Amino acid sequence: MPVIYRTAGAWGPGKGANLEPAEVDGNFFDIATRVDFIEDNPPAAVVPIAMSIEGSALTIGLSNGDVLGPVTITMPMPEWRGDWQPSTPYAEMDFVVAPDNSLVAVLIPHTSAAMFDLAGLASNASFDAAQSTELLNAYFPKGPSDDVRMSHAGMQCASLLREALWSLVSVSHLDRPGVDYAAYAHENFLKLESSLEAFRNRFGKPAA
Helix, strand or coil, X not given: CCCCCCCCECCECCCCCCCCHHHHHHHHHHHHHHHHHHHHCCCCCCCEEEEEEECCEEEEEECCCCEEEEEECCCCCCEEEEECCXXXXXXXXXXXXXXXXXXXXXXXXXXXXXXXXXXXXXXXXXXXXXXXXXXXXXXXXXXCCHHHHHHHHHHHHHHHHHHHHHXXXXXXXXXXXXXXXXXXXXXXXXXXXXXXXXXXXXXXXXXX
């Protein structure tokens, strides 16, 4: 049913008189029917379905058959490196699978450490000495060396310091309802103090 217009315009000459109630209702019904059809049959979204990289050229295939690209990528090219490995050089935009099966992108070129942030895991989970030892023994089948044990304990302190300092920054710059950043900072400084005392008792005070 076509829409009936009263006046002349881009839609045509129009009726030239007031619309009858049935004609007004017919217009509304026609428009409502079209809206209902669009809502019940939305057009399919155009989404990427394929991607290819050749050299520095990126090409993306879309679900409607169109192709975007090739686009020249001027940033470092991503490279899949598989499972994370200790003591291994990594370049910017290398992608690895971390020991916890998460996907990690390398942002700063570096040579990986002997372990993948086990200290952060231990400090965030509030592991005690026995639990940290169990974690290291599970990670190093032949058992961790004394240097690794000391490094792990030191990095636990560093991880707690990082978290405490982040909390202090949050006190000044964040205001999320229900979050007591000052109390969280205090909690982490207490953990840090305890962790430092445990480190000194076990490994001695670091040389100045």
